[in-house]
Amino acid sequence: MSDEEEAWSLTDSWDYGDEPAAAPQPETNAAPVTVTGTRVRLAPDWRERIDPRSLHTEVVTAANQAAAEAALRGTGPVREPVRPDPATDPITPADALRLLDSVRADLDAFARQVAAFDNRPEWVDSDGGHVSGSTAHGAVREFEIDAKWARxxxxxxxxxxxxxxxxxxxxxxxxxxLIAGPRTPAVAELRALTADPQALLRRVGLLPSKGPSA
Structure with missing residues (x-):
C-alpha cells in the first residue's frame, strides 16, 4: 500500500469511528472493603485509597454493616416442627428409667455447651497469623492486621x-x-409424652386404656 492509500485508509477509519476502544477505567465508587456474609473482598486499588495501617477500621465497618443489613432482611418465617402421632404402647418402668437416663445425659451435654459458649475466647486468630479479631455483644469490635504484610x-x-x-x-x-434448647431423640420423646398427660398416664398403667368407640 502506498503512503497516499495508507493515509486515505486512516482517514476513513477516523471518519467512521473505527478507532480502538479505550480501556475501561477501574471503578472508583466501590468501597475499598466489602463484606458479604463472612466473605471479605478488597477493591483492586484499595492501597491507593486507604493506608494499609487503617485497613482494620474499614474491615470492622464493612463487617458490622453487612451484619446489620442481614438482620434487617430477617431469616423468614419460623416453621413449627412436624410432630409425629403419639405412641400408645405401654411404658414399663425399665423403659421410663432408660428414657430418663438418656434425657439426663443429654441435658448434661447441653449444659457443657452453654458453659463453653459463655467462656468462649475473646479473640480469634487466622491460620496465617497475620490477622486477629474480637467481638462484643454480637458485633465485630476490633481487628488487628499486620500492616507490613498488608502492604x-x-x-x-x-x-x-x-x-x-x-x-x-x-x-x-x-x-x-442453644436458643431452642437440647434437640435430641430422648428429649423430643419426653416432650411428646408430657404434652398429653392423660395419654401418658394410660401408657404407664395409671389410667385404663381407651376402649373402642361405640
Whole structure:
C-alpha cells in the first residue's frame, strides 16, 4: 500500500469511528472493603485509597454493616416442627428409667455447651497469623492486621485471612444451636409424652386404656 492509500485508509477509519476502544477505567465508587456474609473482598486499588495501617477500621465497618443489613432482611418465617402421632404402647418402668437416663445425659451435654459458649475466647486468630479479631455483644469490635504484610501481600491472601477470622468470630458468637434448647431423640420423646398427660398416664398403667368407640 502506498503512503497516499495508507493515509486515505486512516482517514476513513477516523471518519467512521473505527478507532480502538479505550480501556475501561477501574471503578472508583466501590468501597475499598466489602463484606458479604463472612466473605471479605478488597477493591483492586484499595492501597491507593486507604493506608494499609487503617485497613482494620474499614474491615470492622464493612463487617458490622453487612451484619446489620442481614438482620434487617430477617431469616423468614419460623416453621413449627412436624410432630409425629403419639405412641400408645405401654411404658414399663425399665423403659421410663432408660428414657430418663438418656434425657439426663443429654441435658448434661447441653449444659457443657452453654458453659463453653459463655467462656468462649475473646479473640480469634487466622491460620496465617497475620490477622486477629474480637467481638462484643454480637458485633465485630476490633481487628488487628499486620500492616507490613498488608502492604505487599496479594489481595487474595489478605482476603482469605480476613474471611477466616470473620467466619470464626461469627461461629463463636452464634447462639442458634442453644436458643431452642437440647434437640435430641430422648428429649423430643419426653416432650411428646408430657404434652398429653392423660395419654401418658394410660401408657404407664395409671389410667385404663381407651376402649373402642361405640
Amino acid at each position: 505487599s501481600a496479594p489481595n487474595a491472601e489478605i482476603e482469605a485471612e480476613l474471611t477466616d477470622v470473620l467466619t470464626r468470630l461469627r461461629d463463636k458468637d452464634d447462639p442458634s444451636a
